[in-house]
Structures are given as structure tokens and as C-alpha cells.
Amino acid sequence: MEIKAIDVKKLREITNAGMMDCKKALLEADGDFENAKVLLKEKGQSKADSKSGRTTAQGIAVIQVEADNSVILEVNCETDFAAKDNLFNQFVNNIAKLILENDIDNMDQLSQESFDEFENIEEYRKYVISKLGENITIRRFQRIKIDGQIGSYIHGTKIASLVMIDGNDAELAKDLAMHVAASKPEYLSTSDVPQEIIKEEARILTLQAEEEGKPKEIVEKIVQGKLKKQFDQVSLFGQEFVKDPDMTIDQLLAKKNASVKSFVRYEVGEGIEVEEVNFADEVKAQVDATK
Secondary structure, X not given: OOOOHHHHHHHHHHHOOOHHXXXXXXXXXXXXXXXXXXXXXXXXXXXXXXXXXXXOOEEEEEEEEOOOEEEEEEEEEOOHHHHOOHHHHHHHHHHHHHHHHOOOOOHHHHHOOOEOOEOOXXXXXXXXXXXXXXXXXXXXXXXXXXXXXXXXXXEOOOEEEEEEEOOOOHHHHHHHHHHHHHHOOOEOOHHHOOHHHHHHXXXXXXXXXXXXXXXXXXXXXXXXXXXXXXXXOOEHHHOEEOXXXXXXXXXXXXXXXXXXXXXXXXXXXXXXXXOOOOHHHHHHHHHHHHO
16 A cells, blocks of 8 residues: 555654654554554554663753742653653653642642643653653652742752742742752751651760760760761751851741741652663673674
8 A cells, every 4th residue: 555745744743753653554554544543652652661661860850830839840761861852851841830730749640630632641651752762750749839938949950959938038948949959958957857767876876986985974975966966967957058158057047037848859860779781791792692
């Protein structure tokens, strides 16, 4: 059967698939456009399924803020090259917009949403995978209802932070978001550190002090001092302000008569284990496989 170029062009405009893929689909479907669309969809899903097990440690983090709503989102892919692709960036920003518009708070809710011609987000994700040739995962997001002043900061495309404070000091909120991005606090204050972590750290520090031969009567004082210093470094209020290390965030807030309600910090790929591959060994293995 002869497939006309105009038909291939029309199918490509409808599906955004490659020219050769469209021609093959039309040939297989005997020129039937609807069947060809189904075949292209199945082919895209098959490509996506074959890549589903690949590690995704690259990607981008984005923030979108509306009048009374905000979202911070991380979407991952396999390579930094794909993270810079327009289609990938469009996908990420569309997901963020969808979360805001529909007040979505978790992955289950997100998975049930449709987008444009896609019946659900999974179908949309697989379509982008078929185009990029890389696995993609929507790793995490947090929607924050704005009740105060929101501050946001993005370092490149890899680190994003949101901070909400009381009052309406936009400059302070922005400075705090920048600080959070740079200083990586894990807790708002030392009182938020879980007791099991405190007990374990105290046990280790006590053993270290005893092994150093410190007098028993001052071991407790030494341990408490080290604990405070250690947890101040990972608690927002106890950290030194990046723009003025002579004051802590707690002191800054007191000076501004403000308080922090919440903060979120995402760094692309943090906590994801990436298998190190020796390029020379990988090439040798491929050569050996062809012998």
C-alpha cells in the first residue's frame, strides 16, 4: 500500500511522533488514521516500559507561586542533557501548573488527573519518555497554601527552596529562602530533632569523651555542649545567616520581629544511589559480547 507524504505529515501533526514512525504506523494500519494513532501510542508505551528500571538521578526542581498557593516539584531523568530538553521542561512545568490548578496534595491524586489529550499523567509521562529515550520519574512535590509571606529561591535548576514567614516582609522571606538553599537545614529548630537521634548522638559523644579520659563529672557538660553545636548546624534557627555570619537566623528573626512558619528544600537527586560505571569496562563488555 502506498502511503502519501501528506498523510504522514497529518499524522505527525496529530501525534507529534517521528516521520518514519508515522509512516510505519500508517503502513501497518493500512492507512487507517485511528489505528495508526493506537499503534503509535502502544509503541511509545513499550519504549517507556523498557526504560522503567533505569536510575533517574538528574532532572530539575521548579517552583510556581500563585496568589494564595505555591508548589515545589522535583522531576528526574537519566542525564543532564535530557534535563535541558524543552519537552522535558515543558512536562515539568505542566505538572507543577496542574498541581496548583487542581489543589493536588499527593501522588495518588496526581495520577488520576488527565492532561490535554492524555487520559492520565502516566500516559503523558510515557509519551515524554518515548520522545526523549530516557526514563522519567515524578519524584516528589509539596503544595503549600500561602498564609503569610512566601519566599522562593532556585539555584540554577538543581536546588529549590520555599520559606513561609508571618507578616509581609518579602525581602526577608527571599533572604531566608536563599539561606535555606545554601545552608541545607534539616529542621526548623533543635526541638524538632527526633529524640532517638539525640539519644544516639549523646551515646556516641559520651563514649568518645570517656575514651579520651575526660573526668566523669564534666562528661555530661561536654556532651551537651557538643550536641547543641551539632544540632544548631542542622537547624534553621541555630544556623549563622549566610548574608551576615555574625548573627544566627534566630537573632535575625528577633531583629525583624518575624517568625518562620515552614520551609522546604529540594536538591535534585539527593539520596538517590547512582551506580558508578567504568566506561572502559562497559565498552570492553560490549565488544566481548559481539565475539
